[in-house]
Amino acid sequence: MRVIVWSDDRAGAGLEPQARAEHPEGIASTLAVLLEDELGPRAEITVAGIGDPEQGLGAERLAASEVLLWWGHEAHEQVEDRQVERVRAAVEAGLGFIALHSAHHSKPFRALMGTSCDLRWREGGDHELIWAVDPHHPIAAGVQSPIDLGPHEMYGEPFAIPAPEELVFISSFSGGEVFRSGCCFRRGAGRIFYFGPGHETHPVYRHPGVRRVIANAVGWAASAGRHSPRQSTPGEVDPIWSTR
Amino acid sequence: MRVIVWSDDRAGAGLEPQARAEHPEGIASTLAVLLEDELGPRAEITVAGIGDPEQGLGAERLAASEVLLWWGHEAHEQVEDRQVERVRAAVEAGLGFIALHSAHHSKPFRALMGTSCDLRWREGGDHELIWAVDPHHPIAAGVQSPIDLGPHEMYGEPFAIPAPEELVFISSFSGGEVFRSGCCFRRGAGRIFYFGPGHETHPVYRHPGVRRVIANAVGWAASAGRHSPRQSTPGEVDPIWSTR
């Protein structure tokens, strides 16, 4: 299982000091270590960033991978449209896609959703609880609900996404808001999971529940690749029953 | 538009004193007045109760109605199975069904869902906020989100229902819980809406947002009846293309 962890923080150089203290080598590195710890040798994790050649999203690399994690924050608009279309098409062809936190506004996620993906937000000392509303979903396996995340940036409804095909988690915030924080979508052969946690100044990727969810999501998203490719090529075809 | 409001509180006689003070003529009466006020002369509202002949659920009455509101609490198990099946079949044939508050455990709702409809709950001074996560849904039309419900019984996840076909509202509680408090389902020609508010000791049916939601839901559920009946009778049929 080959997994790419992508971020737009230029290996941490693009982060503010407080975030950089939390992620000295960048957020992609934090997530890569998380996945190595949780998934062990069955996964081969690499990091990619906006400063890499082809912005880290070359066609061969995407084709050779099962899952792409995306963390983005400040540089959404710098991702080039050709890379966006390459990612979108790779997902439709079977690449799993995990959008974390502010990746709700990333270009690939928005291209896959067809909507603005706007939401309400606040950095104001809220605490967040993440509830499994579908506790039997494979992404919730082994997770103690609720995940008591502690302080985190508030993300609230309305969240301008299409109705999720599977809604796994809903968060509450101490300010009173709710948020669909764990949402599954499918586009073609590709499985997509949006997961709310990940504000760069909070140590939320250390929480065992969050770690388990992300690891589960990678396994879930990668499993699409195990299935057979599309059997019938679209395009012009002959009739099945020629005698008609 | 003919609407039946059903309750199992024997016109208020089955309520505790505090609830009876809130609903002197019973909860069905409270809801009937609410609908008369909100819907005006275009709706013909009648009340029904567990103490009526055929438990208020005679076949002719159901067939002549567009929507059935159900409020039940203590007497779920006293509803006879033949009435349950009659209601279930009437819904499938096009009767709108609005399940309010503790009607999550009513026999007709469970029969329509196929699940236990269990949930977590607490009477403990929580405040509830109801958020429109689908603000463009007709049931949310004209509703200011969030509805600040004030004190209410907490109902929390996991809520053992099938995935709603449309999720309109999610509630947060000051104790930290979340709840899918506005859920749409369809069974055959019938539209079903579950809505959380309605604990008998709280004046929640006076809240303008709640009133609007219930009135909207009745209109939404009744609109199924405007459409044409099933064109093709199930059963044995002849081939369309006989020449094959």
Next chain:
Amino acid sequence: MRVIVWSDDRAGAGLEPQARAEHPEGIASTLAVLLEDELGPRAEITVAGIGDPEQGLGAERLAASEVLLWWGHEAHEQVEDRQVERVRAAVEAGLGFIALHSAHHSKPFRALMGTSCDLRWREGGDHELIWAVDPHHPIAAGVQSPIDLGPHEMYGEPFAIPAPEELVFISSFSGGEVFRSGCCFRRGAGRIFYFGPGHETHPVYRHPGVRRVIANAVGWAASAGRHSPRQSTPGEVDPIWSTR
């Protein structure tokens, strides 16, 4: 109710002779007359085309309309990206969008779906039957199922769309194929309906069942506009419960 009928056939000038005989003033004109006949004075129908200023898709015009029908065939790639984004955003803001026949490959439809929308096809003398699998849906109201369409271009599965939120019609073809030919989606406040019939050389828009479906779909897609706009502006907000 203001409805725009858009096509890329340059008022028929872009059609082959056989299609032009069927649609002497172009397909948008055929559809406009259809809607005038079916909807009467309650709808104000205008036509638009790829040769108009701003390709017929100016911001004011979109904002002043409830529904946009789209028929496109040969000139998909000539629609400019800025118009595509304008249409996508207008749909998310509440503009109904009806994609007919080969509009499956139009840029706005693909942008709203997030997928390639590829399918299998054949021009080979197939007959098509359109079955209402959701006969209680408002779009199927008054429609005799199946619609016996007679000869039509075959469109077959797999159809590379996200799972429709409501699946209303499935077609069978005499060559043996099946196709999800009536599919509902929602993106924000906008309702989207894809409907298969419309190959330019077949007189399928004369069929009373097809006409009824298209008129129903316009009413269904326009009804989103009746509901209240989004109540909560996305962006940064204050906590509801400041005492927490």
Next chain:
Amino acid sequence: MRVIVWSDDRAGAGLEPQARAEHPEGIASTLAVLLEDELGPRAEITVAGIGDPEQGLGAERLAASEVLLWWGHEAHEQVEDRQVERVRAAVEAGLGFIALHSAHHSKPFRALMGTSCDLRWREGGDHELIWAVDPHHPIAAGVQSPIDLGPHEMYGEPFAIPAPEELVFISSFSGGEVFRSGCCFRRGAGRIFYFGPGHETHPVYRHPGVRRVIANAVGWAASAGRHSPRQSTPGEVDPIWSTR
């Protein structure tokens, strides 16, 4: 993986001569051999029937199994309501349930759906093609689409089920009809798959595509059991944030 194959044909004694020639030891036996061949030693297959103690549906047996396949035809009404509720509850608790062919009218399937599950049908020499409309679904893995089933009883729309959560297969019949022949549902922890093939006088369970689908479905339905049980017990609970 423990799998129960249930039928109401009394080990073949309840079948007509033509069907008995096809299934000399009954349909449950045919299916058990199919699963042994396809799944090998990783599955432990047992048969059960309506003539067994507790109609083959004892509580311990259900609790010790991962998947229940159900084939029923003539004796639906003889299944006792207490067994029906036991099966329904076991599915909600995580037992996979595969309903084959005429099991659409079985009591457990109807109890899980909440609808009549009526359909249109014909025994008239139709041929059936089964198309994967979701070729990336695990149940379609390795299946060549379409499955050319040859002669089979026609089952057609409208099929009175709730909208499937995942629609995997649609069939066409040479008489012109279509049918949603492969449908996934979830109820609580349990996964449910309805699959159309299985008329007792046709050798459809010998078709490699059908065999693969049934084996895939057992694996898919059993995988729910791999996930952790519900973490939060429904019922009365304490607040998470007591300080509020």
